[in-house]
Amino acid sequence: MKLNEDQLTLQKWVHGFAEDVMRPAGEEWDEKEEFPYPIVEQAREIGLYGWEFMAEAMFNDPTGLSMPIAIEELFWGDAGLGMAIMGSGLAAAGIASSATPEQLMEWVPQCYENADTGKLALGAFCASEPDAGSDVGGYRTSAVYDEKTDEWVINGTKAWITNGGISDIHVVVAVVEPSLGTKGHASFIVPPNTKGLSQGQKYKKHGIRASHTAEVVLDNVRVPGRCLLGGKDKLDERIARVKRGEKGNSQAAMQTFEATRPAVGAQALGVARAAFEYSLEYAKEREAFGRKIIMNQSIAFMLADMATEIEASRGLIYRAAWLGKNGTFEKSEGSMAKLKAARTATWVTERAIQILGGYGYTREYPVERWHRDAKIHDIFEGTEQIQQLVIARTISGLRIE
Numbered sequence: 053m054k055l056n057e058d059q060l061t062l063q064k065w066v067h068g069f070a071e072d073v074m075r076p077a078g079e080e081w082d083e084k085e086e087f088p089y090p091i092v093e094q095a096r097e098i099g100l101y102g103w104e105f106m107a108e109a110m111f112n113d114p115t116g117l118s119m120p121i122a123i124e125e126l127f128w129g130d131a132g133l134g135m136a137i138m139g140s141g142l143a144a145a146g147i148a149s150s151a152t153p154e155q156l157m158e159w160v161p162q163c164y165e166n167a168d169t170g171k172l173a174l175g176a177f178c179a180s181e182p183d184a185g186s187d188v189g190g191y192r193t194s195a196v197y198d199e200k201t202d203e204w205v206i207n208g209t210k211a212w213i214t215n216g217g218i219s220d221i222h223v224v225v226a227v228v229e230p231s232l233g234t235k236g237h238a239s240f241i242v243p244p245n246t247k248g249l250s251q252g253q254k255y256k257k258h259g260i261r262a263s264h265t266a267e268v269v270l271d272n273v274r275v276p277g278r279c280l281l282g283g284k285d286k287l288d289e290r291i292a293r294v295k296r297g298e299k300g301n302s303q304a305a306m307q308t309f310e311a312t313r314p315a316v317g318a319q320a321l322g323v324a325r326a327a328f329e330y331s332l333e334y335a336k337e338r339e340a341f342g343r344k345i346i347m348n349q350s351i352a353f354m355l356a357d358m359a360t361e362i363e364a365s366r367g368l369i370y371r372a373a374w375l376g377k378n379g380t381f382e383k384s385e386g387s388m389a390k391l392k393a394a395r396t397a398t399w400v401t402e403r404a405i406q407i408l409g410g411y412g413y414t415r416e417y418p419v420e421r422w423h424r425d426a427k428i429h430d431i432f433e434g435t436e437q438i439q440q441l442v443i444a445r446t447i448s449g450l451r452i453e
């Protein structure tokens with residue numbers, strides 16, 4: 053499991069940016085609770101934010117490890133800023149999961165750079181709704197085809213959307229055939245400056261506060277027929293197949309989440325490692341009862357457990373990333389990796405506060421921020437319980453509810 057030369061170079065390069073640019077800026081942007089455009093611009097200038105980087109990391113490494121390696125370093129730097137840099141990737145993955153090659157080439161680059169101005173652009177993947185997060189069968193946003201104009205008309209409200217309302221490209225999952233549940237969903241591109249799309253409330257969050265999260269309101273949004281990902285013929289075929297009782301492909305949102313789970317695990321891993329390293333150094337310096345606190349087994353063993361959980365998480369993430377590229381998931385290894393790494397991050401960052409004592413509980417030290425940042429990984433891209441559900445169903449072969 054030794055990383056090769058290319059992977060080590062990538063790791064060092066991203067780590068340099070995380071250490072020099074992200075670490076010093078993390079606290080400020082957490083306090084501001086605003087989208088950190090200057091930091092994302094800097095990432096873009098060095099080629100870390102952009103379609104080319106994503107394509108290189110996703111497609112040119114046959115081991116599948118480049119993406120988790122880069123993401124771990126970014127989130128080691130700062131999770132809120134890391135999410136601001138990686139958020140558009142969710143839209144890109146949403147497009148890649150169901151687009152035709154032509155659609156992929158047209159829309160994915162526009163998630164990073166405005167096609168007309170050449171300026172920085174953002175992308176958003178809009179699946180969750182106010183009344184349906186885990187329960188994807190409960191989506192109400194509808195898309196109706198207008199034959200006369202060859203346009204789709206989209207109506208609904210999306211909730212909790214990363215980069216929602218501030219993006220150039222919104223990828224929207226909508227119901228086109230309500231009678232078919234999740235198999236009646238389709239994904240649409242809403243191009244820049246489309247009338248009827250607006251930002252609803254911006255959420256005030258517990259952590260990753262530099263990342264923008266908001267509602268997206270779609271009020272009679274009309275998009276050209278070519279904005280249906282995969283195309284109408286394919287959609288009609290799928291709907292006809294499902295109506296005949298034959299197997300239909302799993303719907304777009306689920307495919308997106310499956311592909312991105314090891315990467316989300318890597319985000320959590322980066323936060324956990326940051327907190328572990330910081331608390332290890334602190335424990336070697338801080339004295340109580342006339343000795344360094346690490347000389348107490350209760351502190352040293354806590355650190356030993358933290359290190360072990362981090363290594364275990366990385367092992368699962370690397371394996372899931374490799375399987376995603378070279379094989380097929382057999383036991384929901386992607387979900388296992390995400391579940392384990394998220395729990396590890398929440399636990400390790402809480403233990404880090406414990407090791408720092410009163411100082412750990414203040415905003416003078418970064419561990420309280422890392423604890424707030426870690427928690428999101430138990431929630432988004434499938435909650436802890438949804439990962440357990442996916443794994444339980446796979447290992448049992450039963451429809452566990």
Ligand SMILES: Cc1cc2nc3c(=O)[nH]c(=O)nc-3n(C[C@H](O)[C@H](O)[C@H](O)COP(=O)(O)OP(=O)(O)OC[C@H]3O[C@@H](n4cnc5c(N)ncnc54)[C@H](O)[C@@H]3O)c2cc1C
Binds near residue numbers: 431
């Ligand atoms: C900061 C942030 C960013 C996000 N970014 C995006 C984004 O870019 N795009 C997007 O589409 N969504 C995004 N989300 C939404 C996120 O994916 C959802 O919040 C998540 O899927 C959970 O949905 P929910 O909040 O509606 O909770 P619910 O589904 O209502 O769940 C509430 C609780 O019930 C549990 N639960 C629900 N169903 C079951 C079950 N069957 N069995 C056992 N337990 C169950 C859950 O585990 C959870 O503990 C984001 C959320 C946040 C907070």
